[in-house]
Amino acid sequence: MNARQTWESMRLGRRQALRGAGIGLAGLSAAALIGCGDSDEADSTTATATGTSEGPGAAPSVTTPDASARSMGGTLKVALGSDPTGLDPSTSRGGGDHHYLYSIFDNLVNNGPDFSVKPGLATEWEVVDDLTIRFKIQDGRTFHDGSPVTAEDVKYTIDRHKDPETQSYSAGQVESVESVEVVDDTTAIFHLNTITSPIFAILGDRNGMIMPKEATQAMGADYNNKPIASGPFKVDSWAVDANVKLSRFAEYAENYPYLDAIDVQVVPNSSVQFANLRTGDADVVTVDPKDRETARGTDNIQLHEWISTAYTQVNINTAVAPITDMRVRQALSHSLNRQAILDAIFFGEGEVANGPITKASWAYNENLLPIPEDLDKAKQLLDAAGFGDGLAFEMVIVADETRTPLSEMMKAQWARIGVDMTIVARSAEEAGAEYRNQLYPMFLTFFSGRADPDMTIYENFHSQGGFNRAKFNEAFTPGPEALAIDQKIEAARQIYDQDERKALYDEIQTLLMEQAFGILFTHRTNAVALSSRVEGFQPYGDGKYRFHELSLKA
Amino acid sequence: MSDAQTLTAPAAAPQGLRRTPYRRLLKIASHHKIGAAAFGGVIIVCLLALTAPIIAPYDPFEQDYNSLLQAPSWAHPFGTDRVGRDILTRVLYGTQVSVLVGLVAVGISIAIGVPLGLLSGFMGGVVDNVIMRFMDALIAFPRLILALAIVAVLSPGVTNVMIAVGIGSMPVYARLMRSQALAIRENQYIEAAHSLGVPSMRVMYRHILPNAVSPIIVQATLGLGYAVLAEASLSFLGVGVQPPTATWGSILNQGAPLLEQAWWVAFFPGLAIFFFVLFLNLAGDALRDILDPRLRGR
Numbered sequence: 074m075n076a077r078q079t080w081e082s083m084r085l086g087r088r089q090a091l092r093g094a095g096i097g098l099a100g101l102s103a104a105a106l107i108g109c110g111d112s113d114e115a116d117s118t119t120a121t122a123t124g125t126s127e128g129p130g131a132a133p134s135v136t137t138p139d140a141s142a143r144s145m146g147g148t149l150k151v152a153l154g155s156d157p158t159g160l161d162p163s164t165s166r167g168g169g170d171h172h173y174l175y176s177i178f179d180n181l182v183n184n185g186p187d188f189s190v191k192p193g194l195a196t197e198w199e200v201v202d203d204l205t206i207r208f209k210i211q212d213g214r215t216f217h218d219g220s221p222v223t224a225e226d227v228k229y230t231i232d233r234h235k236d237p238e239t240q241s242y243s244a245g246q247v248e249s250v251e252s253v254e255v256v257d258d259t260t261a262i263f264h265l266n267t268i269t270s271p272i273f274a275i276l277g278d279r280n281g282m283i284m285p286k287e288a289t290q291a292m293g294a295d296y297n298n299k300p301i302a303s304g305p306f307k308v309d310s311w312a313v314d315a316n317v318k319l320s321r322f323a324e325y326a327e328n329y330p331y332l333d334a335i336d337v338q339v340v341p342n343s344s345v346q347f348a349n350l351r352t353g354d355a356d357v358v359t360v361d362p363k364d365r366e367t368a369r370g371t372d373n374i375q376l377h378e379w380i381s382t383a384y385t386q387v388n389i390n391t392a393v394a395p396i397t398d399m400r401v402r403q404a405l406s407h408s409l410n411r412q413a414i415l416d417a418i419f420f421g422e423g424e425v426a427n428g429p430i431t432k433a434s435w436a437y438n439e440n441l442l443p444i445p446e447d448l449d450k451a452k453q454l455l456d457a458a459g460f461g462d463g464l465a466f467e468m469v470i471v472a473d474e475t476r477t478p479l480s481e482m483m484k485a486q487w488a489r490i491g492v493d494m495t496i497v498a499r500s501a502e503e504a505g506a507e508y509r510n511q512l513y514p515m516f517l518t519f520f521s522g523r524a525d526p527d528m529t530i531y532e533n534f535h536s537q538g539g540f541n542r543a544k545f546n547e548a549f550t551p552g553p554e555a556l557a558i559d560q561k562i563e564a565a566r567q568i569y570d571q572d573e574r575k576a577l578y579d580e581i582q583t584l585l586m587e588q589a590f591g592i593l594f595t596h597r598t599n600a601v602a603l604s605s606r607v608e609g610f611q612p613y614g615d616g617k618y619r620f621h622e623l624s625l626k627a
Numbered sequence: 628m629s630d631a632q633t634l635t636a637p638a639a640a641p642q643g644l645r646r647t648p649y650r651r652l653l654k655i656a657s658h659h660k661i662g663a664a665a666f667g668g669v670i671i672v673c674l675l676a677l678t679a680p681i682i683a684p685y686d687p688f689e690q691d692y693n694s695l696l697q698a699p700s701w702a703h704p705f706g707t708d709r710v711g712r713d714i715l716t717r718v719l720y721g722t723q724v725s726v727l728v729g730l731v732a733v734g735i736s737i738a739i740g741v742p743l744g745l746l747s748g749f750m751g752g753v754v755d756n757v758i759m760r761f762m763d764a765l766i767a768f769p770r771l772i773l774a775l776a777i778v779a780v781l782s783p784g785v786t787n788v789m790i791a792v793g794i795g796s797m798p799v800y801a802r803l804m805r806s807q808a809l810a811i812r813e814n815q816y817i818e819a820a821h822s823l824g825v826p827s828m829r830v831m832y833r834h835i836l837p838n839a840v841s842p843i844i845v846q847a848t849l850g851l852g853y854a855v856l857a858e859a860s861l862s863f864l865g866v867g868v869q870p871p872t873a874t875w876g877s878i879l880n881q882g883a884p885l886l887e888q889a890w891w892v893a894f895f896p897g898l899a900i901f902f903f904v905l906f907l908n909l910a911g912d913a914l915r916d917i918l919d920p921r922l923r924g925r
Binding site for chain 1: 688689690692695708709710711783865866869870871880881883884885886887888
């Protein structure tokens, strides 16, 4: 099964689910209004999930064909490549954290497999006007410590992200939420300071994972290790570099979740992960590109492949010399052989990147061509920038089986235009810290992508974005080009019409690539392999796993 | 210690054999065939390291995108790696790093460990206590863990790997030297030197050190094997020599995840490590037999 087929089958699955849609209630057509997907579908999607909800916390966002057919119990064995960077939604920052967080936390609203809005803790919402959204939290939802989920907790969650002392990576994402008004125990009103069309997608990500006010304040720094939340699973233990153990939150709902426990083993070596699947030591593993061919030919496993929102890139800090000069960045971008990188590093899995938005999203720019390899042009640009005699700088990388050889390829390719790049190989922690501290102009790290193009583009390329490290540099003042792009990013955020938004994102992506604010290599595809006893796997467009939706055959 | 040894020990070698060192070497070699072969192996590896730029068929950094992960063939006897580099070439260049790191690391161990051990054994008392308790503290850590910690503090790189491996092994030499010094300082010729008014420093360097050299040489040979292995381990763990420099450990590191797809990437550097460390250990064993006075002349 190739990626496209899987993608198609996923869409089919959703359409089938829609066909069985219950009576539309709520009727607030928030999804239609915010312009995610075409309006009819989005509307009935909201209705579907709401309609099938039974009692408190019934399997939100799950489109299981027949819940009664699923077996209860069992421990799901998962092998993931890394620990979470933290279990506190405010301060964790890794793209792999969601695999853990989605099972532990409930979001205010959820992002569906195709990025449509699905109910979460809030099963009803009303877009009162452009800047006001009223959320109604389902009655009877509780946190793991037994306390009820209230509007006060929703307000606390957003306030916590916005508080500079928290140093939350979500601060930029919830920037446009001016305040959260607590109407009563289960009603919260979001007041926005500007139209924010991706607000639902934002709340469906880490930013909208609701934290209990009392417990979070009481636990302090400990919250990061063993958070209390309202999701289907509780954290039993987290042993760094070893495992994370989750167990069923019994009061979550009747007959949901299906599993008794989720046992995540941290297995850094992707070959070992895959071997664990084949020997029965793991039920769920991500399949590295190098193992895809083997996986396709392996019996007794379930393989799902689908287009990812993730892209591979080198993170650049435009405030650190010598890449403050646009011509230098352009020269670096033009001197890369991206096809060779795709073939050698990613074994041909995926595509050469043309921009930060992949085919998984409606905002993919099908007319944008990848930056071509053009050494003459690159040399001219370097010459014009005053580095005709050569240029030397250091790039920090997270040393691993993918990024180390990739950095070696970049070094060799850049050497062709007289650029001498020194690779600084570090652990993930050190690399992140040293890059944050402005020590290096570049950091080889990838981005997993987000549900809405705004989240991907704002976070990485707006001068105030959470992953734009330039903003922490005292010497940094965004240039005219950067400011022009900032304005467009902000404008795109305030448009509801999807076609209009897309036109603007097309333009933004073209500028980002042409002016080399990003140096991208490839778009990725997701692949997950499951043991034959796993049921209910649903590929999500964002590539993050929802382990809580799975069950094991009896 | 017997009187006879006391008299002969200060001299470098017995008189009778000095006339024909070549024949003596042959005689020793015939007694220690494996050791001789191992020495030959070590010498060959060192020669390969020296001549790598001449004999290597390719540039160690040249990436040929038309031959990614090629299995061993006539064009690439050890195959190619993920980005199309020739593995034979990289293993040959890796030899340079391995030999260099090994020699310098052992040099650092000896340069620090031996004087400290000598001082400790000769002076005794408080000096001995202070130095040896410090060494105990170092030895309490597994050597590789200690090296890892040192590299973590100093940041990765060739020089720092040498320092880390060198310091990690230093206590071994200090302890060895101390035990030698303790035994030797009880000899009558040391007493004689003292009574003639020879300064302590001079006694240490002219009378004790030369007589303790044999076990140090043996230890250094074995230690060289350890240092090569330690560098490979550190590079394998990704904290050693920085990419794209080729070292046996780093090639192995890049090959390990690809074992199923391309066994040759990890296999050949692994083989190189195996044989070089084996040669060094066998050579060390042979040296110990040859230099041990109790076995001498057998």
